[in-house]
Amino acid sequence: MAVTITTTNTAISFLSLSHPKPRTLQWVCYPQKPRSQFVCCLSVDRPTYQSASGQSESAASGGGGSSLRVVFATRGTGGRIYPAVAIADEIKMTNPDAQILFIGTDSGMESAIVPSAGYDFAPIPGSPLGRSIFCLETLTLPFYLVRSMVESWKIIKEFKPQIVFGTGCSVSFPVCLVAALNGLRVIIHEHGSVPGLANWALSVLADLVFVAYNSTVDCFPTDKKKIVVTGNPLRLSLKKFVSKAVGRSYFFPRLGKVHDSDAKVVLVLGGSMGANSMNIALLNFYQQMLLERENLHIIWETGVGSFDEMENLVRNHPRLILAPFLHAMDLAYAAADLVVSRAGAMTCTELLATGKPAILIPSPNVEEGHQFKNASLMADLAGSNIITEDELDSCTLRYAIEDILDNEQLMTTMSERAFQAAKPNAGAEIVEHLISLLNASPKK
Numbered sequence: 001m002a003v004t005i006t007t008t009n010t011a012i013s014f015l016s017l018s019h020p021k022p023r024t025l026q027w028v029c030y031p032q033k034p035r036s037q038f039v040c041c042l043s044v045d046r047p048t049y050q051s052a053s054g055q056s057e058s059a060a061s062g063g064g065g066s067s068l069r070v071v072f073a074t075r076g077t078g079g080r081i082y083p084a085v086a087i088a089d090e091i092k093m094t095n096p097d098a099q100i101l102f103i104g105t106d107s108g109m110e111s112a113i114v115p116s117a118g119y120d121f122a123p124i125p126g127s128p129l130g131r132s133i134f135c136l137e138t139l140t141l142p143f144y145l146v147r148s149m150v151e152s153w154k155i156i157k158e159f160k161p162q163i164v165f166g167t168g169c170s171v172s173f174p175v176c177l178v179a180a181l182n183g184l185r186v187i188i189h190e191h192g193s194v195p196g197l198a199n200w201a202l203s204v205l206a207d208l209v210f211v212a213y214n215s216t217v218d219c220f221p222t223d224k225k226k227i228v229v230t231g232n233p234l235r236l237s238l239k240k241f242v243s244k245a246v247g248r249s250y251f252f253p254r255l256g257k258v259h260d261s262d263a264k265v266v267l268v269l270g271g272s273m274g275a276n277s278m279n280i281a282l283l284n285f286y287q288q289m290l291l292e293r294e295n296l297h298i299i300w301e302t303g304v305g306s307f308d309e310m311e312n313l314v315r316n317h318p319r320l321i322l323a324p325f326l327h328a329m330d331l332a333y334a335a336a337d338l339v340v341s342r343a344g345a346m347t348c349t350e351l352l353a354t355g356k357p358a359i360l361i362p363s364p365n366v367e368e369g370h371q372f373k374n375a376s377l378m379a380d381l382a383g384s385n386i387i388t389e390d391e392l393d394s395c396t397l398r399y400a401i402e403d404i405l406d407n408e409q410l411m412t413t414m415s416e417r418a419f420q421a422a423k424p425n426a427g428a429e430i431v432e433h434l435i436s437l438l439n440a441s442p443k444k
């Protein structure tokens, strides 16, 4: 359930000033139950994009207009969904008449993230991927795949896209396959350092393959000429400048009003799913640290799955925001002096673009040590501090946080290095390639 609350308090005034279109605060409930005194899941509405005729519903209705029509197929964690949202944002910037439709599943995070980003969404059945070849999920995979392909076929026939864009997941596989069978342009993007299975397989039939890192190129079993290294695209909201005061007034109204320059805000991110070990480590010292440091404020994303438990364990405090998931990441990054986070590929891209000093705790549960590779790269590029899961405990984390927070010079250097290493134009570059491809030889 999403309840939109329109109000006229100071935070809203700041938001309206900083964004081209007036926006409203949205309180998204995960799961569907009344929330307590904690601020839970504040999100900022984006402008709803309208078609040239002014009828937003026409986006999913097919029809014969000449505007660019793109389908995005995405599912999974934020790291797969947000690159698609970022490229869609970029397309709308350069082609305001473009018609965009996202295909995903009803059960995945995309069903909440995509509509909240202002795009039309069409669900298909998800195909589960089993951990071994003999497990139930793997045995039922062909059945799900056929169902997903049939549903994708119907949507593609009706929407008539020129391009189908997959971000590598169990939804992008059937959708891109159907697109290729229909003779449509297929493009994929891999955000991580090692391609997922869907992207690996789809690279063979894709017209263009965008990747974030040079080292990923050789991982694909396809003609290297169609692989372009661009980096990861950023959501439009993260590319825009949001001042520290605006970010802070959104989360802690008093800070925005008085521009308290002594205040220090620590943003704790467990990735799009949250991180239990980080939650536990923080749980053991947040109270003491807030007590000892009167200028400290904490924004703590617990993950949707752990939120109820954490909400029961964490004591309400005026300088603490506890949230299951943050939609307004632009404002959260803007507010923060220091970010403590998992080391997912998209988060690392965003930390560089927003110039945030970071302590990274790579998830040990991600295949092939992806997150450790990301964190090592961040340490080289921006001097990020790495704490491994084995080293993670309350003392280590608290010491690492205070070590950076108390060293202004170090924070400035880390921030400057991050800005220098950022590649904020990946999205624009991807859209340029995409338009050139269409102009060079329209397939249909």
Ligand SMILES: CC(=O)N[C@H]1[C@@H](OP(=O)(O)OP(=O)(O)OC[C@H]2O[C@@H](n3ccc(=O)[nH]c3=O)[C@H](O)[C@@H]2O)O[C@H](CO)[C@@H](O)[C@@H]1O
Pocket: 077, 078, 079, 080, 082, 192, 269, 270, 271, 272, 273, 274, 301, 324, 325, 326, 327, 329, 342, 343, 344, 345, 346, 347, 348, 350, 363, 366, 367, 370, 371
């Ligand atoms: C490539 C990789 O490492 N993937 C792992 C990563 O994915 P995950 O998708 O979580 O990691 P990423 O850092 O790549 O992407 C997270 C995205 O979600 C956004 N975000 C996050 C929190 C929030 O409250 N609001 C918000 O918008 C971030 O801004 C970012 O854009 O961690 C998951 C566990 O958590 C693992 O299952 C995935 O295998």
